[in-house]
Amino acid sequence: MPPKPTTAKPATKNLATPGATRQKAAHKQPLPLADRLKRLFTSLCAQIDGGHFANAIKTCDKILRLEPRDADALQTKLFLLLQTDQYAAALTMIGGEDANGDVHAFEKAYSLYRLHREDEAESVLEKLKAEEQADDRGVLHLEAQLAYRQGKYQAAVDLYNQLLDTAEPDSEEQSDILTNLEAAQKHLDFINSGFLHALDALPSVLSNSLQTAPPPQQQPASALASVAAVASAPARDPAENAAKRPKKVRMKRVPKGVIPGVTPPPDPERWLKKSERSTFTNRRRRGGGGATQGVIETPGSAAGQGAKGSGGAKGKRRK
Numbered sequence: 001m002p003p004k005p006t007t008a009k010p011a012t013k014n015l016a017t018p019g020a021t022r023q024k025a026a027h028k029q030p031l032p033l034a035d036r037l038k039r040l041f042t043s044l045c046a047q048i049d050g051g052h053f054a055n056a057i058k059t060c061d062k063i064l065r066l067e068p069r070d071a072d073a074l075q076t077k078l079f080l081l082l083q084t085d086q087y088a089a090a091l092t093m094i095g096g097e098d099a100n101g102d103v104h105a106f107e108k109a110y111s112l113y114r115l116h117r118e119d120e121a122e123s124v125l126e127k128l129k130a131e132e133q134a135d136d137r138g139v140l141h142l143e144a145q146l147a148y149r150q151g152k153y154q155a156a157v158d159l160y161n162q163l164l165d166t167a168e169p170d171s172e173e174q175s176d177i178l179t180n181l182e183a184a185q186k187h188l189d190f191i192n193s194g195f196l197h198a199l200d201a202l203p204s205v206l207s208n209s210l211q212t213a214p215p216p217q218q219q220p221a222s223a224l225a226s227v228a229a230v231a232s233a234p235a236r237d238p239a240e241n242a243a244k245r246p247k248k249v250r251m252k253r254v255p256k257g258v259i260p261g262v263t264p265p266p267d268p269e270r271w272l273k274k275s276e277r278s279t280f281t282n283r284r285r286r287g288g289g290g291a292t293q294g295v296i297e298t299p300g301s302a303a304g305q306g307a308k309g310s311g312g313a314k315g316k317r318r319k
Contacts, residue, residue: 037063037066040062040066041072043059044056044063048076053083057077060073064077074093078093078104078107082107082111088115090111091108091111091115094111105124105128106128106136106138108124109124109125109128109142113142113146122146122150125143125146141163143159144159144160145180147159153187153188153191156180156184157181160177160184161181164177164178164181
């Protein structure tokens with residue numbers, strides 16, 4: 001029995017559109033909050049280590065948008081604002097964080113001091129000292145600087161000496177304290193000793209001449225009378241004084257080789273004709289000077305006879 005012929009089924013084309021068969025890509029799931037904060041804090045540490053404080057402040061803002069009450073981010077941002085001299089922004093941040101400013105009272109006092117608001121800074125420091133924080137080195141440094149700016153040099157010297165006694169030897173803090181102490185001591189010495197200290201600071205030649213100089217002599221009565229007469233004289237009109245004042249010569253208009261006041265001035269009649277100048281003299285010759293053209297000879301004179309003879313000779317030769 002022969003096998004049955006198999007009929008192949010035609011391949012069915014997929015008539016559906018290509019976009020319908022594609023599966024939609026799954027959305028990327030956001031990272032958990034803890035992981036995002038960890039990445040941001042890692043970037044923040046790298047930016048601070050590299051000295052990129054402006055970018056670090058932006059990173060702190062990103063952290064605070066995710067966690068507004070994060071204590072580390074708030075403290076870091078406040079430190080960065082003070083480090084970049086943004087004291088007004090630091091005060092705004094302290095006021096928004098704590099209305100009383102008790103948490104960051106020292107930072108508030110320091111910002112007020114840098115903004116030249118000494119009275120407000122002093123009141124905040126008084127509160128800190130009342131809270132038994134007077135022995136804090138930061139508070140003592142700020143109090144000494146505030147006293148120096150307010151002109152309380154004796155208080156500044158006492159505070160700097162107190163800090164110097166407990167400073168670490170050969171440290172940067174000790175060097176700064178010595179510099180500030182020297183400046184405050186100089187002001188204090190000048191106030192206490194007055195002008196005598198200023199005379200001692202001058203060279204010996206100048207100080208001796210100032211001390212041995214005779215008193216000023218009194219002016220005689222005649223000199224005083226002349227001074228009074230000058231003082232009582234009527235003031236002249238500024239326009240009149242300006243007219244009498246000699247005009248200043250502009251060197252740009254002076255010809256080359258001419259020195260004002262030394263070189264003789266040019267002839268004022270140089271633009272006139274020579275015949276019109278005051279120095280002109282008539283040099284024309286008058287008659288009788290030997291010229292023969294104006295002499296009239298008589299027929300009987302020798303000159304007339306010579307002339308006739310010469311004329312006859314010429315006539316003969318022509319013939």
